[in-house]
Amino acid sequence: MPKVFLSPSTQEWNKYVNGGTEEQYMNILADYMEPLLQATGIDYVRNDPSKNVLGAIDDSNAGNYDVHLALHSNAGGGNYAGRLQGVDVYYSPYSEFSEKLADIIADNFKAGTYPDASKVKTEATTGLAEVTRTKAVSVLSEIGYHDNPSDADWIKNNIPQIAETMVKSLAQYFGIPYINGGAPRFGTVTTDGSNLNMREFPAMTAAVVGSIPAGATVTITGDAGDWYVVNYNGNKGYSAKEFITMN
Numbered sequence: 001m002p003k004v005f006l007s008p009s010t011q012e013w014n015k016y017v018n019g020g021t022e023e024q025y026m027n028i029l030a031d032y033m034e035p036l037l038q039a040t041g042i043d044y045v046r047n048d049p050s051k052n053v054l055g056a057i058d059d060s061n062a063g064n065y066d067v068h069l070a071l072h073s074n075a076g077g078g079n080y081a082g083r084l085q086g087v088d089v090y091y092s093p094y095s096e097f098s099e100k101l102a103d104i105i106a107d108n109f110k111a112g113t114y115p116d117a118s119k120v121k122t123e124a125t126t127g128l129a130e131v132t133r134t135k136a137v138s139v140l141s142e143i144g145y146h147d148n149p150s151d152a153d154w155i156k157n158n159i160p161q162i163a164e165t166m167v168k169s170l171a172q173y174f175g176i177p178y179i180n181g182g183a184p185r186f187g188t189v190t191t192d193g194s195n196l197n198m199r200e201f202p203a204m205t206a207a208v209v210g211s212i213p214a215g216a217t218v219t220i221t222g223d224a225g226d227w228y229v230v231n232y233n234g235n236k237g238y239s240a241k242e243f244i245t246m247n
Contacts, residue, residue, distance in 0.1 A: 038184075069166070089102040196239050
């Protein structure tokens with residue numbers, strides 16, 4: 001399964017003009033993303049909020065992640081305080097995959113999540129460590145300007161839509177279907193006695209990442225056409241629906 005290091009801001013000192021902090025609202029965003037990631041079949045680990053950005057980079061690099069996704073909101077500062085608006089997605093100029101992911105995220109914000117598509121852009125950076133010093137493909141999304149009243153209101157009032165945009169973008173990048181699942185359900189493997197394969201993607205040609213014995217109970221977190229996103233003993237993958245009976 002694709003694996004993401006999810007890194008919401010730990011900058012509690014960055015105040016929103018209408019109350020709250022960058023750390024608070026980016027972690028609320030990550031909270032909303034979690035069930036969508038589970039339903040879509042994307043494994044994830046969140047950063048430790050007690051650590052700074054260097055700690056997040058170290059933890060990300062210590063694991064085996066496909067993407068490092070940093071979630072932030074922006075501020076104009078100085079003469080630009082309160083005057084700027086928009087979504088800025090930063091990528092590494094040294095990685096075509098980083099740029100690809102940034103383009104996907106920006107395009108999805110332009111498609112209706114952010115009210116003014118002309119103010120959504122991607123930008124190469126060599127100065128943001130969370131983009132350039134991570135082992136995994138990395139982007140940093142500055143989602144609105146929290147010192148601008150309109151953007152701050154937009155962030156607070158559109159957290160579910162922003163979460164959906166981010167997870168849809170990850171699914172598109174990984175080449176898997178986006179699934180807006182509900183609460184986890186349970187099912188029983190009903191094969192002819194043989195084990196049921198768990199696959200990396202919802203296709204018979206995808207790599208097998210595990211197996212489930214006949215009669216075992218699995219947790220179903222998502223529904224992808226002829227496949228379920230399943231969790232069996234902590235191992236996650238896609239399994240064919242025809243061999244699972246809902247409990």
